[in-house]
Amino acid sequence: MPELPEVETVRRGLQQQLAGRRIERVDVGRERVVRRTSREALIDGLTNTTVLRAERRGKYLIMPLDSGDSMMIHLRMSGQVLLAPAGADRPAHTHVVMHLDNGTECWFVDPRTFGEVVVYDPANVAVELPPLAQLGADPIAEDFPRTALRKMVRGTSKALKPFLLDQQYVAGIGNIYADEILHRSRLRPERPANTIDAAATWRLHSAIIDILMASIEVGGSTLGDAQYVDVDGESGSFQNEHRVYGRTGERCSTCGRGWIRRIVAGGRSTHYCPICQR
CATH class of the missing domain: 1.10.8.50 (Helicase, Ruva Protein; domain 3)
Known part of the structure; x- marks a missing residue:
């Protein structure tokens, strides 16, 4: 939990409110959510990039960036992606904050810290994100006869x-x-x-x-x-x-x-x- 319908609902919200926005600055708190790479890799990979669109494969949120890389967010057990005005009170366990060019913030919140946020090269997904490369058919996003x-x-x-x-x-x-x-x-x-x-x-x-x-x-x-x-x-x-x-x-x-x-x-x-x- 969340599963495909919940992740798809989040994707639709991100497509409406995050796609086309430039990420001006990134703060990373708990390093466990960036354990696949590092705090520095996430900050460097997102800062001054524009989110082109919001996609989904299975339970994975995927956001291609204008740099050629993509951002992956996996909510796992308790993750949330929230959008709010800059300066709004953040929930406890807000581990990643993306400051956007329109005066809003995108937060990754995860009390149990099983979720993760990663910037990766889509051309090298089999090495950088093997679970994503190994996914089967998505019954909603893809052809599923x-x-x-x-x-x-x-x-x-x-x-x-x-x-x-x-x-x-x-x-x-x-x-x-x-x-x-x-x-x-x-x-x-x-x-x-x-x-x-x-x-x-x-x-x-x-x-x-x-x-x-x-x-x-x-x-x-x-x-x-x-x-x-x-x-x-x-x-x-x-x-x-x-x-x-x-x-x-x-x-x-x-x-x-x-x-x-x-x-x-x-x-x-x-x-x-x-x-x-x-």
């Missing part, structure tokens, strides 16, 4: 839940949306991927697209910790539409008969309805 998903599931005996969480297959899906997608697909999370037929694969494909797009439309999911917000500090509301995630012991709102159960699948807490997902 049903036939591609069919080939993926036929080629692995992984259970469906770990399959959806594996970023080298489909990029951007995490624990929340894997549970919701499998419920919509009427598929058990522990079922081996290569045992589902073509019809089930088509349901899975449709659920991936539909669930992710529906969440993006309402700004993603903000859970009880309220750590995910968009660039203006606003919460999402898709958590109100969750059918199984975080609803252990509740009656299934889809079938009205099953009770939501929690198991561990692929080492992750997993929620499903035993009636809908036989």
Whole structure:
């Protein structure tokens, strides 16, 4: 958390408010967020550059710069990217501040410091950012035909839940949306991927697209910790539409008969309805 819908919501805010802005100065506090390179590398790589646009691959925010390099931001567990007027009170755990040419600031805030900010050479991404180079298909940002998903599931005996969480297959899906997608697909999370037929694969494909797009439309999911917000500090509301995630012991709102159960699948807490997902 955040997952693809939350990161896409942040990307859209950055495209509106950061793209085209020149970064005049950069402050870096906690060095853990620049651990892949260094404080100096981030400051040198961003100062006096212009952000051309905001892009996304999976859970990674990518902002090409007019220098030819790109800035990558990964929110991981608790990261936030916020935009505010210069001089506004900054939240605790604001680790990177970008001072922009229009009198605003872009903050990277991360209480748990698992997130990171990096400037890298896109031509050398496989060396500088291997996880980004190894990402699978992004079901929203790229072409994602049903036939591609069919080939993926036929080629692995992984259970469906770990399959959806594996970023080298489909990029951007995490624990929340894997549970919701499998419920919509009427598929058990522990079922081996290569045992589902073509019809089930088509349901899975449709659920991936539909669930992710529906969440993006309402700004993603903000859970009880309220750590995910968009660039203006606003919460999402898709958590109100969750059918199984975080609803252990509740009656299934889809079938009205099953009770939501929690198991561990692929080492992750997993929620499903035993009636809908036989």
